[in-house]
Every structure is written in structure tokens, then in C-alpha cells.
Amino acid sequence: MPVKPEPASALFAGPLALATLSAPDGPAFPSLVTPDGQALDLRQAFGDERLTTLDVLDRWETALPRLRALAADPALPRVPVAALRVHAPVAPRQVFQSGANYRQHVIDLHVAHRAPGDDRPEEERRAEAAELMDRRAAEDLPYVFIGLPGAITGPYDDVVLPAWAEQPDWELELAVVIGRAAFRVSVEEAPRYIAGYTIANDVTDRATVFRRDMPQIGTDWLRSKNAPGFTPLGPWIVPAESIAHPDDLQVTLRLNGETMQDESTKDMIFTVARMVAYASQTARLLPGDLVLTGSPAGNGMHWGRLLRHGDVMEGSVTGLGVQRTRCVTEVAP
Known part of the structure; x- marks a missing residue:
């Protein structure tokens, strides 16, 4: 059974968030959620029984003022979120993923993977890695690759570890949700195209990141990151207007109650915009x-402790709530 959310005095920052919910045996529907844990069915509010959360985001500029008015109206009928199932907040068309974007994480990896015969002190190698990161930032070269929407699962659903995955690992991340079509926009313009933010855990099988049969091909993101359920998402989409400083949020992952990742987005080499x-x-x-x-920093490879059956991951980002997922090993056919 999925891990159930725990009650909280405030589920997220600001007056409202978007979610995709369902009754235990009913169809999923888009919902406005208030920070006290009450949900309003947006199909009724928008007069469209076929409405999805993606539809709301498609019309974000006009939808957001309506959502503000709905959140402020105490007379509208609402249901406790605790009585509903929480799904991934949106089914996106495209998923863009960023690699090597946290300074301390990349430095730690550089130090941990010393070249054969490199006997220099750790301080010297760490300084070298820091210089490399500064150079990368100055050259303005982020690293972005493509993920699959089919890897997304709900924020409280079980994460199935495939029988072939030898080194499954966690990667908690701040996820940006786009609210307007954007093509060749500038850094200064980019915030205007962001609808909001949510939480993603980019589960990765480290053993299949690099192709052993043909090293010159490089990384195999399909195999290592895109198994069904490898991207728990949510629970909510919090509008960008409620998150004043996305480049200063605490990203925290606990494994069975023990803190493994706990870092501010200030450590990102390249900002959200x-x-x-x-x-x-x-x-x-x-x-x-x-x-x-x-x-x-703080992935399983750093700790020498990778995911296994029964593990519970709890991920939080400041103002965006908490997701909790349990790992279940796939039964081999």
C-alpha cells in the first residue's frame, strides 16, 4: 500500500496550490488545495467535467486569477485532502532534466573518483574541482537531457525497484512547472514563463548510467532513469508567486528517518531562470x-548505501510540502 501523507498545519507556502486527486476508486480530477488541507474540485468550478490539471496550466494566465478568487471564497464546497488519493500533480508532455548542477555535489564526486596514481591531498583535489566549477559557470554551459513522462508516479506511491537495477539511488530535486509556451527566451524573461514549482525524486540506477559495452557512447539515461515510477512527483504545484526566492530553498531527503540530503538551492551552479x-x-x-x-550532495553513492526493499524516502523542499514513497523490489518474472 502507498505511504499515506501525514497531516500538517500548513501543507505549503501561499494561499493555494494545484493538485490531481481522486476518491479511492474514482477518476482523477484537478483540484485547488488550500494550505489547511482542503480540496476544491476544479471540474465543477470551471464547468468542465473533462478538465485536467494540464488544461489548467494550458490557460495559466487566465486561470490563476480564478484560482485566487476560488481560494478566497469560504462558501465553496471542499473535501479534506486526507480523504482522497494524491496523484502526481500533472502529466507533462515533456520532461527536461539537469545534471551536475550543484556545486558541492560535483566537487564531492570529483574528489571521490580520483584517477589512478593521483596521490595529491584531498584539499588540493577539492580546490581543483572548485576551480573547474567556477570555470563551467563562467562559460555558461548547463547540462540538460530528456526524461520520459512515463517514469512519473505519485508523491505517496510505491517506487518499484526493477529486478535488473543493481544500484538504485535517490536524487531529490526542485522541479519547475512551465506555464506558457517558451522558445528562445532570455534569462531575464524566463521567470514569466514559470507557473510554479513542485518536488521530484529522480531515482537513478547507477550501474546502468554508463554503457559498458560501448563506453564511447557515454550515458544511458533511458535505462538508468526512466523505469516506470522512477520519478515520484509532487504532491502539489505551488504557484511561482508564492515562492519568492526559488534559488534559496532547502532540499532535504530522509531515508528511513535519517537525513541524507540537506542543501539549499543556493548551491546550484545555474539558477532556475x-x-x-x-x-x-x-x-x-x-x-x-x-x-x-x-x-x-548526499546521494546513496556518497553514503555507500543504496535503495532496497522496504526503504521509505521522505523528500521536502521549502514551501512545497513533503512526499513520502516506499521502495518495493520487483518480483522477477
Whole structure:
């Protein structure tokens, strides 16, 4: 059974968030959620029984004022979120993922993977890595690759570890949700194209990141990151207007109650706006698309402790709530 959310005095920052919910045996529907844990069915409020959260994001500029008015109206009928199932907040058309975007994380990896025969003190190698990061930032070259929407699962659903995954690892991330079609936008313009933010855990099988049969091909993101359920998402989409400083949010992951990742987005080499602008230089970003911004230091490879059956991951980002997922090993056919 999925891990159930725990009650909280305030589920997220600001007066409202978007969610996709359902009754235990009913169809999923888009919902406005208030921070006290009450949900309003947006199908009724918008007069459209076929409405989805993606539809709301498709019309974000006109929808957001309506959502503000709905959140402020105490007379509208609401249901406790605790009585409903919480799904991934949106089914995106496209998923853009950022790699090597946290300074301390990349430095730690550089130090941990010393070249054969490199006997220099750790301080010297750490200084070298810091210089490399400064150079990368100065050259303005983010690293973005493509994920699959089919890997997304709900914020309280079980994460199935495939039988073939030898080194499954966690990567908690701040995820940007696009609210307007964006193509070749500048860094300065990028914030105007962001509808809001949510939480993503980019689960990765480290053993299949690099192709052993043909090393010259490089990374295999399909195999290592895109198994069904490898991207728990949510629970909510919090509007960008409620998150004043996306480049200063605490990203925290606990494994069975023990803190493994706990870092501010201030450590990102490239800011949220820079990542959105960079992705838009090549691809046309669409409403509802996700831009994952990278994961901070503290992955399982760092701790020498990877995911296994029964593990419970709890991920939080300041103002965006908490997701809790339990790992379940796939039964081999």
C-alpha cells in the first residue's frame, strides 16, 4: 500500500496550490488545495467535467486569477485532502532534466573518483574541482537531457525497484512547472514563463548510467532513469508567486528517518531562470512541462548505501510540502 501523507498545519507556502486527486476508486480530477488541507474540485468550478490539471496550466494566465478568487471564497464546497488519493500533480508532455548542477555535489564526486596514481591531498583535489566549477559557470554551459513522462508516479506511491537495477539511488530535486509556451527566451524573461514549482525524486540506477559495452557512447539515461515510477512527483504545484526566492530553498531527503540530503538551492551552479532559458534555446517548452534542476550532495553513492526493499524516502523542499514513497523490489518474472 502507498505511504499515506501525514497531516500538517500548513501543507505549503501561499494561499493555494494545484493538485490531481481522486476518491479511492474514482477518476482523477484537478483540484485547488488550500494550505489547511482542503480540496476544491476544479471540474465543477470551471464547468468542465473533462478538465485536467494540464488544461489548467494550458490557460495559466487566465486561470490563476480564478484560482485566487476560488481560494478566497469560504462558501465553496471542499473535501479534506486526507480523504482522497494524491496523484502526481500533472502529466507533462515533456520532461527536461539537469545534471551536475550543484556545486558541492560535483566537487564531492570529483574528489571521490580520483584517477589512478593521483596521490595529491584531498584539499588540493577539492580546490581543483572548485576551480573547474567556477570555470563551467563562467562559460555558461548547463547540462540538460530528456526524461520520459512515463517514469512519473505519485508523491505517496510505491517506487518499484526493477529486478535488473543493481544500484538504485535517490536524487531529490526542485522541479519547475512551465506555464506558457517558451522558445528562445532570455534569462531575464524566463521567470514569466514559470507557473510554479513542485518536488521530484529522480531515482537513478547507477550501474546502468554508463554503457559498458560501448563506453564511447557515454550515458544511458533511458535505462538508468526512466523505469516506470522512477520519478515520484509532487504532491502539489505551488504557484511561482508564492515562492519568492526559488534559488534559496532547502532540499532535504530522509531515508528511513535519517537525513541524507540537506542543501539549499543556493548551491546550484545555474539558477532556475538560467535552466529554463537554456532548455528553451533548443526545445519549445510547453505549459505543464517540467524542468528538473539537479540534485544536491548526499546521494546513496556518497553514503555507500543504496535503495532496497522496504526503504521509505521522505523528500521536502521549502514551501512545497513533503512526499513520502516506499521502495518495493520487483518480483522477477
